[in-house]
Amino acid sequence: MNHFLDLSQIDKKELRNIVEEAKRRKKKYSIKKKVSVTESSNAQDKLLLMIFEKPSTRTRLSFDLAMRQLGGQTIVMNANDMHLGKGEESIEDTAKVISSFSDIVMFRTFSHKSLLELSNLLNIPLINGLTDHSHPCQLLSDVLTFEENKGSIKGAKVAWIGDGNNVTNSAIEAAVQFDFQLNISCPKGYMPSKKTLDWADKKNGKINIIQDPKKAVAGVDAIMSDKWISMGDKVNVKQKKKALKDYQANKKMMNLASKDAIFMHVLPAARGEEVSAEIIDGKQSVVWHQAENRLHGQKAIIDWCLD
Incomplete structure (x- = not known):
């Protein structure tokens, strides 16, 4: 049984295979036939249960459509639909019910601890749709997006500027697992997880903490925020x-990066805060490619989990 909880927990070769499978499936995708099943998969006639304690536009749409294109079905539940975490039913009992009715689960929650606890109780695969600690599905689609626009990410230089959050943690893990350099520039008090940084250091990851964002973005191939x-x-x-x-990722910052550098953002974005409108809506922005690639990345993740 394959859980997809964090990039650090999956073998490098397996992660590369998932990205390549996403690329392969994307080639067969037809935007005019959004729910067509183009080929068989491990998800054929299977049920994906999506649990949302924290709502999302892209995660909801991409997982739902991905499962349909793989020949499966979905059920969506939010925090108000179930007993999970309310003390009315033990998490052990809830996990038994989920396992008996579903084939695979996507859990988007606030607490990473809740994700890990559920993963230990289920006897079906669990996918991390986002927690307060990490967002591995996003980074998988980011690697796919980078490689579509810039070629292999191996040996590339990427800068993360802004808040050191759950996505930053997954970016650190991605840098180690996909062998690229990551410059992190965050103000004091808003740094990413020390535990994740220590893990990357033990793995000889090319992670650089650079306080000055202008120095962090100098000559990089991509800026993330x-x-x-x-x-x-x-x-x-x-x-x-x-x-x-x-x-802020703005024109001055982008001018310090390489001439053909791309701008990446998880979305939703606050124009005028972490990024200026001219950058996110400009030619160097690939944010809409990232959003679309969540679909293709999700298909590959689901298929891998059910292998």
Whole structure:
């Protein structure tokens, strides 16, 4: 049984195979036949249960459509639809019910601890749709997007500027697993997980912490960013935005990167905060490619989990 919980937990070769499978399936995708099943898969006639404790546009659409294109079906449940985490039913009992009715589960939640606890109780595959610690599905589609626009990501230079959040943690893991350099520039107090950084260091990852964002983006092939204030953040918003004001991806920042550098963003975006409108809507932006590639990445992930 294959869980897809974090990039650090999956063999490098397996991750590369998943990306290549996403590329292969994307070639057979027809935008005019969005629910057509183009070929057989491990998800044929299977049920994907999607549990959303934290809502999302791209995650909901991409997983739902991915499963349909693989020949399977989906059921969506949110926090109000079930007993999970409410104390009315033990998580052990809930896991038994989920396992008996479903073939695979996608869980998008606030707590990474909840994800790990559920993974230990299910006897079917579990996919991390996002937690407060990581967002591996996003980074898989980001690698796919980078390679479509720039060629192999191996040996590339990527900069992350802004808030050091769950996506940053997955970017660190991706840098190690896909062998690229990652420059991280975040203000003090908003750094990514020390545990993840220590893991990357033990794996001899090419991770550079550079306080000055201008130095971090110098000559890189891609600049990555995310919202400064995420859903559920329990922070002083005014204080956080003040700390991050010099970490905006704008024309000056992009001019310091390589001439053909691309701009990547998880979405949704706050124009005028972490990124200027001229960058996210400009020619160097590949954010809409990233969003579309969630679909193709999800198909490959689901198929791998059910192998």
